[in-house]
Amino acid sequence: MILGNFRTTPCSFLNRESPLTPFFEILKRKNLLYFLKKLTAPAQHPIKRLLDSELFNHPSSHLSPIHNMLDQQTLTQLNITAIETIHQHQIQPWESFSLNTNNMKIKKENAKEIVTAQINQQKTNSENLLFTDGSSIPEQGTAAAALLNNSINFACKINNTEESSSFEAEVTAINIGLEMFNNNLNNLLAGNQHNIFNNQLNIFCDNQATITAISRPPKPVSLQYRFNKIFNY
Known part of the structure; x- marks a missing residue:
C-alpha cells in the first residue's frame, strides 16, 4: 500500500514522521550502554571480569x-x-x-x-x-x-x-x-x-x-x- 499524499509506504512514513524511536534502535542503545557500564565497572565486579576475559584472553590452541x-x-x-x-x-x-x-x-x-x-x-x-x-x-x-x-x-x-x-x-x-x-x-x-x-x-x-x-x-x-x-x- 502506498500513501498517495505522502508518496511513501506506511512504514517509511511512520519512521520519518513519528516522534517514537524504533524498537531495535532503543534495544541497540540499551545494549551498548550496558556493556559500557560493565566495562567501566570496578575490577572486582563479576560481569567486568567475564567481559575482560572474553575480550583479552585468547583461547587455548592445544589439540584435544x-x-x-x-x-x-x-x-x-x-x-x-x-x-x-x-x-x-x-x-x-x-x-x-x-x-x-x-x-x-x-x-x-x-x-x-x-x-x-x-x-x-x-x-x-x-x-x-x-x-x-x-x-x-x-x-x-x-x-x-x-x-x-x-x-x-x-x-x-x-x-x-x-x-x-x-x-x-x-x-x-x-x-x-x-x-x-x-x-x-x-x-x-x-x-x-x-x-x-x-x-x-x-x-x-x-x-x-x-x-x-x-x-x-x-x-x-x-x-x-x-x-x-x-x-x-
Whole structure:
C-alpha cells in the first residue's frame, strides 16, 4: 500500500514522521550502554571480569584428544555431510518427546564419583553406553567423536571455527553416536552382530549447554532439527 499524499509506504512514513524511536534502535542503545557500564565497572565486579576475559584472553590452541584421534579414523563409515547439515524444523503442537536427563544439578566436585557409579551400574546391567564429545579450537577447526560400548568409535573434523562452534560439535557427536547405534541395532535385529545389547541407549556428554538443550522440548531454532532427530530415535 502506498500513501498517495505522502508518496511513501506506511512504514517509511511512520519512521520519518513519528516522534517514537524504533524498537531495535532503543534495544541497540540499551545494549551498548550496558556493556559500557560493565566495562567501566570496578575490577572486582563479576560481569567486568567475564567481559575482560572474553575480550583479552585468547583461547587455548592445544589439540584435544578428539583432534588427536582424527588421523586414526576414516571418514567413509558415515555420511558426515548429512550429519553436520543443519535444517530448520518447526515443532508441531502434537509432537512430544520422552528423554530422561540426569545429572543436571549435581556439583562439579561430585560429578566424577556420581557418573562413575552410574557407568559401573549400567555395565553391570548390560546397558548400552554412548560417550560423545566435541571441541572447537581456534585456527584448528571443530571436531566430534563418539564411543559406543567401548568397542566402536568414530571421530571426524567438521569444518573451520568460523562456521561452527563447540556446541555444534557436541550435537554432531551425539548424532554420530546415534547413527552408529542405529546401524548396529539394525544388525542386531538381523542377527548379524552383538556389539550392542538391546534398543535402549544411555548417552554421556560433558557439555552443559547440550544437556540443557536436550532436557527441554525443542524450540523453532536452527539446531532444532538435530534435537528432533535425537528424540525420534
